Amino acid sequence: MRQGGTDAVHDERLALRKRRPSLVDAACEHIRASILSGAHWPGSQLPTEAEFVDVLGVSRTVVREAVARLAAAGLVEARQGKGLFVSETARYQAFQITREEVENLSDVIQLLELRLSVETEMAALAAERRSEVDVMSMRQQLKILGEAAIGLDDSVKADVEFHNVIARASKNSYYAKLIDFLGVRLVPPRSLYLRQGQSYVGARYKAVISEEHEAILDAIIRRDPDAARVAARSHMSSSLKRHRDLQDFMSSHSPTG
């Protein structure tokens, strides 16, 4: 029947309500706790599925799904014919940022602070290591950004891509990964600009951004790490200031105080 049909998003809030913990949740927690408690060190063998079935009093299906979850999280590793093992990377939890955090403007500012530090050094590395192709890609994105009739979506896209190219030019894959990671997290707040009556997306705003981008690109072309650092810091600082101003504006005009 597929009751949801085309009206799948009929109630957003319902999706966020707390569900009572399932058996799989419980099994998951049991195994995770037994690992984090230190009873099993990385690389050591865990009890078998059958043993978990006995201890937890659930079916093998439940145990297997719990293991699937933990394996997906990189906490355990199942080896056919051998058994279940604590992953060597068990302590390597992911760097995660939840949706709730991002939707809070003050968190966005904190993220921008983090991004500032990353972008400055990344620009410096890019200045040292960039290739000619990298420079061409940067020029291309800035050209797109400079076009008069560009839409907001395309504008954001080109902006993000410009920074991605710098990340790649740094020849350090972790910068690229982190910037990509932080990038999608910083897209949502742009809707805030729109709510403010597009006061920030006017021509003057565009010109300022453009100048900042050009300064970064210039430094990278000249292979001048220090100048690139300064330019990138300046760019991110302005971005940060704009967000801070917005935060002040909203907190002084919001009905909730």
Add this chain to the structure above:
Amino acid sequence: MRQGGTDAVHDERLALRKRRPSLVDAACEHIRASILSGAHWPGSQLPTEAEFVDVLGVSRTVVREAVARLAAAGLVEARQGKGLFVSETARYQAFQITREEVENLSDVIQLLELRLSVETEMAALAAERRSEVDVMSMRQQLKILGEAAIGLDDSVKADVEFHNVIARASKNSYYAKLIDFLGVRLVPPRSLYLRQGQSYVGARYKAVISEEHEAILDAIIRRDPDAARVAARSHMSSSLKRHRDLQDFMSSHSPTG
């Protein structure tokens, strides 16, 4: 029988060999691809388990485990009686670093480069925002580090904690989260020092590190962001240089070239 027994870690390398993709892996990839391709937007309903069984030609067990993995990764959400949905947070993938990456020394250097950028700005923020309690905590860790009879493990622990305190003092939770995340990833290579006959863990090495730490702490106490930035950069640069030297040493002495 539990063949592994107490000898669970008998062959490290075996764990790293590529396993042929299981049916669950395939199913996982299929569903993930269908989401990332844009066919299903966040909040929309996915095909049912039964449909996946038909399309993929596998049992429900496989589909369920694949779903369990994707759910653990936060990509999908199963609601009993309703169906399978693309999670609202689907686009919020985690920033992950795998073990294979970390075990490569050149990757460690790349990570240190990333960390350098984070630490410099974090130290500057800490200088601006630190409380008296923060300063006390930093002093305490440096005092531990200065003790003569300290073991290597405790030394690493205090070192990590010192940087954690700075992260907290920055009053930006994302710095703390990221440093914590990167921190555990940078511990493994210390074993490399030991293999090199402890040439780097001598008294002179300790004195240099100590001076660098003191410089950072001084700047933070004086609430001097620029000085903190310089000191932190200097500290991380030296660390980076030590790793680069080690890399050169190993590549010129390794039997594989």
Add this chain to the structure above:
DNA sequence: CAGTTATAAGTTATATGACAACTTAAATAA
């Protein structure tokens, strides 16, 4: 005896069928 192969046991991987719990829509009753 040394080295190889065969066998058996333990383990995970997969398949199948069944029932319970939950959700929705339609049918039914007041």
Add this chain to the structure above:
DNA sequence: TTATTTAAGTTGTCATATAACTTATAACTG
């Protein structure tokens, strides 16, 4: 109309069986 019941669809859980893989040991071979 409104409320209740019913039926169908879906995920959650259980149980059983078989295949594939790994290891230790027994059996075999030279």
